[in-house]
Amino acid sequence: MSFKTxxxxxxxxxxxxxxxxxxRGTSAEFxxxxxxxxxxxxxxxxxxxxxxxxxxxxxxSRATKGRFGANLTLVVDQRKRLGAALxxxxxxxxxxxxDIDPYVRIIKGAGGLVFWTVGSPEDAARAKDIxxxxxxxxxxxxxxxxxxxxxxxxxxPSMVDAARGxxxxxxGGIADGRGxxxxxxxxxxxxxxxxxxxxxxxxxxxxxxxxxxVAARGTDLVETTLFDxxxxxxxxxxxxxxxxxxxEEAGRPPNGQRPGEGDRISSLPNGKPLHRYDIAAAWDxxxxxxxxxxLYAGATVELIHDVKSVAEIVGGIEATAQAAIxxxxxxx
Numbered sequence: 629m630s631f632k633t634x635x636x637x638x639x640x641x642x643x644x645x646x647x648x649x650x651x652r653g654t655s656a657e658f659x660x661x662x663x664x665x666x667x668x669x670x671x672x673x674x675x676x677x678x679x680x681x682x683x684x685x686x687x688x689s690r691a692t693k694g695r696f697g698a699n700l701t702l703v704v705d706q707r708k709r710l711g712a713a714l715x716x717x718x719x720x721x722x723x724x725x726x727d728i729d730p731y732v733r734i735i736k737g738a739g740g741l742v743f744w745t746v747g748s749p750e751d752a753a754r755a756k757d758i759x760x761x762x763x764x765x766x767x768x769x770x771x772x773x774x775x776x777x778x779x780x781x782x783x784x785p786s787m788v789d790a791a792r793g794x795x796x797x798x799x800g801g802i803a804d805g806r807g808x809x810x811x812x813x814x815x816x817x818x819x820x821x822x823x824x825x826x827x828x829x830x831x832x833x834x835x836x837x838x839x840x841x842v843a844a845r846g847t848d849l850v851e852t853t854l855f856d857x858x859x860x861x862x863x864x865x866x867x868x869x870x871x872x873x874x875x876e877e878a879g880r881p882p883n884g885q886r887p888g889e890g891d892r893i894s895s896l897p898n899g900k901p902l903h904r905y906d907i908a909a910a911w912d913x914x915x916x917x918x919x920x921x922x923l924y925a926g927a928t929v930e931l932i933h934d935v936k937s938v939a940e941i942v943g944g945i946e947a948t949a950q951a952a953i954x955x956x957x958x959x960x
Contacts, residue, residue, distance in 0.1 A: 634795035635762065635818035638741070639695075639720070642666025643942060644808070644818030646797060647825045648772075649699040649722070651675055651924075652897075652911035653833035656691035661830040661938035663695040670697040670722050670743075673709040675908065677898060681712040689717060697743070701773075702726025703859055707734075714738050722764065724775065725862070732759045745799065747775035747783070749790035756792045763791055764820050767800030771823045771926030773864045774851065776800055781810065788815035803928035805949025809956075823926045829937045834910035834918045840867050844929040855922035856883065857906040867923040871904055893917040 635644045647654075647662045649672035662669040669692075676684055688696055697720035698713045700706040710731060713721070721735050724745035732742050736759050744755055745764040755763050765787040767780025776783060780800040788796050798811035799820035808819050826833050827841045844867045851865050854875060860883075866872070874887045881887075891904040894916030902908060902916070910918035936944070 633812070633817040635797060638761070639668050641668055641818075643946060644797075644812075645942060645945060646670065646818060646820045647938075648799065648820050648822035650822060650826055650831055650833060651909050653826060653831045653909070655830070655832035656688045658825075658828070658830045658832060658938070659688050659696045660691040661828075662825075662942075663692040665939055665942040667942055668695065668697065668720075670699045670720075672699045672701065673706065673713065674699075674701045674704070676709065678708045678712070681709050682716050685713055685718055686716045694718075697721060697741075699723075700731065701859075702728060702731065703862070706731070710734060714740075724764075725773070728760075729758060743797070745775060746787075747777045749783075749786045752787040752790040752794070752796070753792065755794045760794060762817075763787065763794050763796045764799050765796050765816070766820075767798075768851075769801035769927035770799055771826075771865050771928075772924040773859070773862050781814065784811065784814045784816060801927050803931040805945045805947060806952045807928075808945055808949050809952040821928075822924075823928045824932055824941060825938070826925065827932050827935045828941055829935055832912045834912055834914055836918050837910045837921075837923055838935050840869075840919075840923050841925050841929055842932055842934055844925060846927055846930050849925060849927070849929065854886075855905055855907050857903060859907045864922065864924065865926055867925050867929070869919055869921075869923055870917075871920045871922075891920075893920045 631644050633644045643666045645667040647669035649670045654671040659669045698718045699722045703725050719740040722743035735742050741761045743762045744760040745766050747766050752763050765784050766776040767783050768776040784798050795817040797818045797820050798816040802819045803824040811819050827838045848867050850868050878887045888904045892901045894902040896902050910921045
């Protein structure tokens with residue numbers, strides 16, 4: 629089916645679907661698959677060493693012909709990573725979790741576009757004055773780190789009302805075309821999906837992580853601040869795993885007294901040790917105890933029953949969206 633929204637027009641997309649950054653799960657191959665299907669993907673820069681950002685983004689740019697964006701989590705100084713991204717031609721950025729104003733000025737000065745992930749209508753009301761091009765409304769059903777203050781389908785219309793004309797993309801609790809249609813009906817111009825794309829064939833997430841997402845149900849999820857090495861006091865939603873169960877059985881002790889703190893469970897791609905309670909999720913080539921890492925996932929695990937290719941996922945979104953529209957039309 630044909631979609632025409634502010635998102636598809638500005639980014640020249642066939643479908644108003646954005647693949648959220650998946651940590652090391654966002655590879656050049658994954659971004660290429662999303663772009664080839666007419667969607668748009670973001671890659672997170674936080675896990676990339678500053679000295680390699682340019683090379684990694686250049687590879688992604690070649691694979692996608694420049695049709696991807698970079699995500700900056702502003703709990704640390706990201707100006708060097710932003711500069712490296714701009715140097716290789718990236719012009720679409722998503723920002724969150726910090727003071728975005730100085731970054732927006734730099735990006736807009738370079739002719740770029742800014743997506744801002746927020747969780748309240750109050751923030752949405754500020755977006756126009758700051759210079760934000762798209763607001764990402766994150767509901768509490770989302771996987772990974774959370775800013776949403778309410779469920780997506782109640783938060784979204786209030787955020788659209790507050791946005792003063794800035795287009796809004798819906799995030800959290802959406803995995804198929806029915807969710808897309810619902811979001812569009814509530815005023816969104818597209819959807820932002822993470823968990824569904826974790827369980828895709830092209831994502832560079834660990835196979836075991838993908839299988840856990842497929843097997844999980846909503847009751848297997850927990851909102852916690854447990855995985856905090858490198859990002860303290862930030863709520864996130866994960867599938868319960870061995871690290872979580874050990875901590876729970878120990879009486880949920882505070883940071884510094886948790887079981888296994890200091891355990892080296894693997895090594896990062898640059899050779900540095902990966903310890904228990906680190907924020908890094910398992911990637912495809914990870915060796916060691918992948919299951920002990922945070923298995924970020926949102927409420928859409930209820931809708932994910934197998935690992936599919938990106939093309940199958942996007943095709944399914946289009947088909948279920950068409951069916952949902954026809955079902956509503958038939959009720960008239």
